[in-house]
Amino acid sequence: SDKIKILAIESSCDETAAAVVEDGRCVKSNIISSQIELHKLYGGVVPEIASRKHVEKVNFVVREALKEAGETLDSIDAIAVTYGPGLVGALLVGVAEAKALAFAKKKPLVGVHHIEGHICANYIEHPDLEPPFLCLVVSGGHTHLVDVKDYGKYEIIGCTRDDAAGEAFDKVARAIGLGYPGGPKIEALAKEGDKNAISFPRAKVNDSKMDFSFSGLKSSVLNYLNKCEMKGEEVNRADVAASFQEAVVDVLSSHGVEAAKELGYKKLAIAGGVASNGAFRAKMIERCKEAGIEFYHPSPIFCTDNAAMIGVCGYYDYINGVRSGLDLNAVPGLKI
Ligand code: KG4
Numbered sequence: 001s002d003k004i005k006i007l008a009i010e011s012s013c014d015e016t017a018a019a020v021v022e023d024g025r026c027v028k029s030n031i032i033s034s035q036i037e038l039h040k041l042y043g044g045v046v047p048e049i050a051s052r053k054h055v056e057k058v059n060f061v062v063r064e065a066l067k068e069a070g071e072t073l074d075s076i077d078a079i080a081v082t083y084g085p086g087l088v089g090a091l092l093v094g095v096a097e098a099k100a101l102a103f104a105k106k107k108p109l110v111g112v113h114h115i116e117g118h119i120c121a122n123y124i125e126h127p128d129l130e131p132p133f134l135c136l137v138v139s140g141g142h143t144h145l146v147d148v149k150d151y152g153k154y155e156i157i158g159c160t161r162d163d164a165a166g167e168a169f170d171k172v173a174r175a176i177g178l179g180y181p182g183g184p185k186i187e188a189l190a191k192e193g194d195k196n197a198i199s200f201p202r203a204k205v206n207d208s209k210m211d212f213s214f215s216g217l218k219s220s221v222l223n224y225l226n227k228c229e230m231k232g233e234e235v236n237r238a239d240v241a242a243s244f245q246e247a248v249v250d251v252l253s254s255h256g257v258e259a260a261k262e263l264g265y266k267k268l269a270i271a272g273g274v275a276s277n278g279a280f281r282a283k284m285i286e287r288c289k290e291a292g293i294e295f296y297h298p299s300p301i302f303c304t305d306n307a308a309m310i311g312v313c314g315y316y317d318y319i320n321g322v323r324s325g326l327d328l329n330a331v332p333g334l335k336i
């Protein structure tokens with residue numbers, strides 16, 4: 001067929017993933033081998049263990065992705081792979097795999113930016129969505145407001161000054177004994193709590209409307225827990241989870257909508273692991289509706305790390321002529 005098929009590989013953190021994407025919007029397969037159960041034992045991702053597990057799983061997920069899509073290495077048009085940002089040893093596994101396959105099968109290689117991939121996840125289920133739009137990327141390592149000017153053309157217009165939103169979820173979860181990964185556990189516990197029970201601060205960054213700060217909120221939760229302990233009061237953990245989550249989604253959604261208004265954008269998308277949070281999505285729906293802004297979000301499976309989003313981003317890079325050489329390397333601190 002004359003459709004363009006991209007085989008995509010993602011291994012930047014703790015998911016080994018491969019996918020086949022057709023013409024940039026149609027996901028033919030999306031295989032994810034998660035290491036969560038393994039890292040749970042240590043309360044967070046252990047980089048060296050992550051790399052070793054990727055080495056073990058990467059061939060398997062590639063084979064499964066091709067099989068499920070009904071494709072072979074010969075029938076695909078190009079290979080896309082995440083080369084940063086992320087854990088260097090984890091990234092290297094996907095990069096080395098993609099290079100080996102590209103070399104052996106003489107296929108074009110396209111290095112993809114992980115955060116651009118998260119943004120592109122929005123194209124999968126919204127065939128009508130096209131740039132320009134504004135995207136709020138909220139993951140474990142990043143909280144960015146990104147001006148998506150065109151396919152492959154991005155400008156960061158705001159970011160966190162300290163902790164990423166997902167990082168705050170993970171740290172607060174640890175403090176109230178929920179373990180790793182914190183986001184989904186806080187979301188589940190928050191359903192049993194009162195979001196107005198405790199008034200945690202809405203972090204403001206004085207000299208910028210576009211930037212975020214979450215370390216103050218995290219400290220305020222830790223202080224609250226310490227005070228309760230000192231007074232010998234029992235902590236209602238569900239109330240803490242609900243009130244903390246409310247503070248985060250309040251700040252994220254108001255900032256996002258204000259930024260869209262200020263820049264005159266009528267389309268606002270969210271992306272990254274935290275975008276799978278139901279309370280966050282509900283608040284965005286409400287505030288975007290009030291402001292007359294069209295709101296977009298990927299399904300939870302395309303919010304957390306996956307290779308389908310890398311295939312989508314890789315497709316647009318590919319048709320824009322982006323090609324990586326066989327000297328492609330992992331870039332752990334890659335910038336947009
Ligand atoms: O995008 P992602 O899978 O990996 C990175 O690129 O960082 O994001 C992972 C982050 C973690 O901090 C995790 O706690 C958070 O996303 N997360 C959530 C939820 N699911 C994942 N945060 C809040 N609510 C959730 N349901």
Ligand code: ZN
Pocket residue numbers: 114118139140272273304305
């Ligand atoms: Zn990610």
